[in-house]
Amino acid sequence: MEYKAYLIKYAEIGLKGKNRHLFEDALVRQMHFALDPVGEFNIRKESGRVFAESEEAYDYEETVEALSHVFGISGICPIVVSEGKEMDEMARVLCDYVAEEYEGETFSFKVFCRRGDKSYPMTSMEVAAELGGRVLDAFPHLSVDVHEPEVSLTVEIREKVYIYSKEIPGPGGMPVGTNGNAMLLLSGGIDSPVAGYMIAKRGVKIDAVYFHAPPYTSERAKQKVIDLAKQVAVYAGPISLYVVNFTDIQMAIYQKCPKDELTIIMRRYMMYIAEYFAKKRGALALVTGESLGQVASQTIQSLYVTDDAATMPVFRPCIGMDKNEIIEISEKIGTFETSVLPYEDCCTIFVAKHPVTKPRLDVIKKSEKKLADVIDGLMEEALNSAEMIKIHAH
C-alpha cells in the first residue's frame, strides 16, 4: 500500500511548558534532515503529534527507514487522511483503507476513536461503534473483538481525520538539539562512533575532532573517519569534523618523554585540543569511546590522568560495555564494516611495547615539563592548521 502521510508519536515524559516546544521543534528539524533525501515532506505539529505529509507517495520502506533514525520518535504510523469528518466520508475512507491494507486477510478487529476535536457532535465511543458496524457490513468475513483484537483500527478526529492501524517502533531517545552540545573524539575505531551515537540519542548535538598524523596515517585513514562521521550523522544530524594535524606534537612527545608514557601524554594533549574546539562550538562536554579495561590506556588510573587534562566533563558511554556489546551497536548503526577497515591509526603508530597501565599524575606532569620549550608553538600550530569539514549524512 502507498502512503502519503505519517503520524509520529513521541514519548511525552517530562515534557512541560516551554520544553514541549523545544522538543517538538528539534524533532521537526531532525525529521527534515532525515526525510530530505527521500522526498518533499510537509512536517507539522498538531496537538501532541507530529505529521509528515507529502503530495506524492514516496517509497514506504525508505521513508520508514529514514524516520527510524530520528531520536525522540517512539512510533511511526503510516496513515490515510480523510479531509471530511462526516460519518459517511470517514467510513468510506476507513473501508478503502481496510480493503487495501488487509486485502484477502481475515482477522478480528476493533475500531478505536480519539477526538482531538472536542466539538465533534458524537462521542468517541459512538464514532467507534458506528464505524465498527460499517466495517463489519463491508467485510462480513471479519469479526469484532473489543478485548484482544488482532487489528486496532484507530481513527483520530483532529483538524482532519487520521486513520491507521500499524505502528512501527521508533528509536526512542530525545531529539538531537534538546540537550546541548558535545565534542566527540572520533577515531577510525569501533568504539568512538558508537559513543557518538549513544550521546546523540540523549538529545545532544555532536561535533567531532579527529587527530590525523600524516605521513604516518594516510589519506585513506582520514577518509575512513569522514565515512564514519557520515554514518553517525545519519542519526546525529550534520557534524562539524575538525581534522587536527597531530604529527608534530606526537613526534615531540616521542622524542622528549619516556616511551612508556607516550600514549597517556598523547591522550592528555588530545583532551586539550578537543576542548579548544569544544569551546569554539559551544560544547560543554567531551565524548570518547573508551571502555574500562579494554586496553592499557583505559585503566581507571589512565582515565584519571587523562581526565585531569580536561576541564569539561568527559562522557564515555561505552565505559561499562564489553567489546561484543559495542560491536553489536556498531553493526546496528552501520559503522562496523567501515571501522574494521585496516588503516593505520595515529595511536598505534607511536605506541610503546609496554605502555604504563597505572600512570601517576605527578609523574606524568613531570614528564610533560620536558615539552615546555616546544609545546606552546606546536599546540598553536595544530589548532590554527586544523581543517573543518562539514559532514552531512547524504
Ligand code: ATP
Ligand atoms: P576506538 O575504537 O574508538 O578507536 P579504541 O578502543 O581503539 O577506541 P583508543 O585508541 O585507546 O581506543 O582510543 C580511545 C578513545 O580516544 C577513542 O574511542 C576516541 O574517542 C579517542 N581517540 C583515539 N584516537 C583518536 C584519534 N586519532 N582521533 C580522535 N580521537 C581519538
Ligand code: MG
Ligand atoms: Mg582506536
